[in-house]
Amino acid sequence: MRIGKALKEKWGQHKALAELFIGIAAAGILILAVLLIFFDRQFYRSSGLVWGLICAALGAWHMERTIISTYGQDEKNAIAIMRLGAVKRYLAALLVIGIGAYTEFYDPISAFAGIFTLKIAAYAAPWTHLLTEKVCGSDDVSAAAEDERHSADFFGYTEAERGQLDESLRKKNKNDQESIEKMRTDFSKYYEPINKNTGEL
Numbered sequence: 001m002r003i004g005k006a007l008k009e010k011w012g013q014h015k016a017l018a019e020l021f022i023g024i025a026a027a028g029i030l031i032l033a034v035l036l037i038f039f040d041r042q043f044y045r046s047s048g049l050v051w052g053l054i055c056a057a058l059g060a061w062h063m064e065r066t067i068i069s070t071y072g073q074d075e076k077n078a079i080a081i082m083r084l085g086a087v088k089r090y091l092a093a094l095l096v097i098g099i100g101a102y103t104e105f106y107d108p109i110s111a112f113a114g115i116f117t118l119k120i121a122a123y124a125a126p127w128t129h130l131l132t133e134k135v136c137g138s139d140d141v142s143a144a145a146e147d148e149r150h151s152a153d154f155f156g157y158t159e160a161e162r163g164q165l166d167e168s169l170r171k172k173n174k175n176d177q178e179s180i181e182k183m184r185t186d187f188s189k190y191y192e193p194i195n196k197n198t199g200e201l
Contacts, residue, residue: 019128020060023121028053031113041107048100048107052114055096059089059118 028049035045066085070078093115100108121128 014064015132016125017060017064019125019132020118020121021057022132023124023128024053024056024060024117027117027120027124028056028114031110031117035110045107045110047105048110049114051096051100051106052111053117055093055111055115056118056121059092059115060121062089 032046032049035049036042039045062085066082070081073081093112096115097108097111100106100111
């Protein structure tokens with residue numbers, strides 16, 4: 001149960017990244033099938049694809065970390081951080097392709113195809129999201145409940161619980177006030193004569 005709950009929390013925290021990984025893997029399988037069916041030198045080409053897929057997956061992870069690092073930054077700094085992150089990813093992609101072209105250990109064109117799966121996964125993200133929602137089920141309700149629990153005040157009350165408590169206190173105060181007024185009315189005949197005779201209650 002704890003493992004399942006931890007996995008659910010991780011899925012909620014990195015859902016977009018996980019969906020990108022799914023898109024990269026699906027596109028990579030399709031490209032691998034094409035390479036194995038229609039091209040020769042299968043190890044040479046498939047190894048290039050594998051390196052490209054690794055680069056794409058690391059690029060997706062780096063993209064998420066870059067976006068997270070912009071939180072709390074002003075617009076100018078956020079744009080600068082995003083641009084620097086994009087430059088780093090492009091340089092890494094060029095390095096992977098360049099190593100393949102220079103060493104001929106793997107196919108640089110296949111490596112480029114593997115790297116390009118990140119772009120394919122990004123465009124296919126809306127469909128991947130719909131698929132994961134159908135397979136895994138929507139977790140919006142539990143996420144909303146979790147957010148509400150995190151928004152509890154110092155005494156452990158959520159905003160809704162605090163509202164209910166305040167309303168019950170208002171009703172209780174109103175009932176108490178009505179009871180006090182009734183008691184004053186009921187006992188007025190006893191202490192009014194005393195007031196008239198002694199000037200005291």
